[in-house]
Amino acid sequence: MSAQTIGRQDSPAATARRSRAVVLLGAAVLAAADLALKALAEAILSNGTATDLGPINIKLLYNRGVAFSFGADLSPWVVITVTGVIIAALLWYAVTSAPSMTGLTRAGAAALLGGAVGNFVDRLDGQGVVDYFHSGWFPTFNLADVFVTAGAALLVLGNVITRPPRTGH
Known part of the structure; x- marks a missing residue:
């Protein structure tokens, strides 16, 4: 690193590009993780087996609708x-x-976008979204649903706790 670059701030454009890349790369990684886990669930559970983990079971189901099977018809x-x-x-x-x-809202945006894209890609075959976390008392869901829910919560939380910039008065 040269003496000229030490202590030099990135330009606003470079900072904006980096923050956009963080959100998009984070979303892509989360969507890929979700899709990989769905493929694994289908491969292991397609014969109808279920794994009991106590409060939750791992069981293969397909959701043709959206949240809580809304629009399944x-x-x-x-x-x-x-x-x-x-x-x-x-x-x-x-x-x-x-x-x-903020970093918190960027993480929320990445998680929300990654989960949404994971479910969207899974839905493209027309068979519905692969769900595998089954509790018996709550609709069956998947990792993308966790990302969407956590991402929305982080976005809201990040916006609630962020203070507006102070004016120079």
Whole structure:
């Protein structure tokens, strides 16, 4: 590192690019992890077996709808189109807002986007989303659902605890 680069701040444009890359790369990693776990669940559980882990079972189910099977009676392409539009809006928000987000809200955006993309890609075959965490008292869900829920909570929490910038008065 040269003496000129020590202590030099990144330009605002470089910082904005980096914050956008963090959100997008984080989302891609989480979506890939979700899709890999869904493939593993299908490979291991496709014969109808279930694994009892106490309060939760690992059991293969498919959800043709969205959260809580809402819209399960709709054509798969309607669900795919609507979720695609929602993801496009979320992607736009995440990319345009990332530079002004805190680390907590960036993590939330990455988790929300990663979970949404993981379920979207899984849905593209028209068979529905692979779910495998089964409790008996709550709808069956998957890792992407955890990412979506935690990401939304982090986004809200990050925005609630972030103080607005002070004015010079």
